[in-house]
Amino acid sequence: MPETTNPKVEMTCLQGLADLERLEGPLVNCFGTSDPEMTAAAVRLLLTHLNGNSKQLLGAMVLDRLDVETDAMERPTAHESVGRS
Numbered sequence: 271m272p273e274t275t276n277p278k279v280e281m282t283c284l285q286g287l288a289d290l291e292r293l294e295g296p297l298v299n300c301f302g303t304s305d306p307e308m309t310a311a312a313v314r315l316l317l318t319h320l321n322g323n324s325k326q327l328l329g330a331m332v333l334d335r336l337d338v339e340t341d342a343m344e345r346p347t348a349h350e351s352v353g354r355s
Contacts, residue, residue, distance in 0.1 A: 293315070
């Protein structure tokens with residue numbers, strides 16, 4: 271039975287969440303100010319993080335897919351298994 275988890279995707283998501291948790295305090299402070307430039311900078315930071323995390327996630331999805339396809343190619347098919355016996 272194939273694995274239902276994608277380890278690289280899962281690790282990328284967990285890393286993204288950990289990054290957001292570290293940024294939470296400073297971002298709340300930025301949003302709490304009455305300075306619109308500070309708030310705009312915090313929003314840009316969040317959008318930059320989202321964009322970077324999205325790119326990393328796409329790369330992780332490709333790597334996980336290649337791992338699954340490589341594993342499938344290494345396993346013999348039913349026809350090959352019958353032919354060996």
